[in-house]
Amino acid sequence: MRALLVIAFLFVGVIAQAQDVHFSQFEGAPLHYNPALAGQFDGDYRFTGIQRTQWRSITQPYSSIAFSLDGKGFLDFTPDFGAGLSILQDKAGDSRLNTLQVNLAGAYKLPLGMDSASNFTVGVQAGFTQRKFDNEDLRYGNQWNGYVFDPNINANENYSTMAFTNFNLNLGMAYFHNGPGRNEMT
Secondary structure: OHHHHHHHHHHHHHHOOOOOOOOOOHHHOHHHHOHHHOOOOOOOEEEEEEEEEEOOOOOOOEEEEEEEEEEEOOEOOEOOEEEEEEEEEEEEOOOOEEEEEEEEEEEEEEEEOOOOOEEEEEEEEEEEEEEEOOOOOOOOHHHEOOOOEOOOOOOOOOOOOOEEEEEEEEEEEEEEEOOOOOOEEO
16 A cells, blocks of 8 residues: 555656645635545534735736635445535736636545554545636737837737636545644645
């Protein structure tokens, strides 16, 4: 089992690519960062929400908001299965670049050893990301007439599409150790 885990960790670093929204309190959106965290808490259900506005000094500050709902024991035959839904929306800049992510996650806890003090959790998350922007308020260097900015000058910027949607597939792993007086995740 340990050899399989080591091999899995080696391959994950080779193929993983990501870009995240910047939450300073990332624990406020656990499903956004790792699908293996679905259902991994004390309790039956968990609702989380987090919001961040940054760069207020620019014309359109960046605003990010995320919500998630998850729980465990949805399947009668195993209380070790957790599932959840996460939604994230991010708006950025003068182009009003809007990112919407909706993902469903599932995680399964595997006890390591007889005492269940250590657990390994694997999770998978699937969903979609939609991105779109508006070029109405954008300004380009070729709209400078030599003296002033002239919005009536054609920017000659042609976009084949200003919105696109793609499929997300995320995999995650987490290790928990619950020793005497401890509850740690690594």
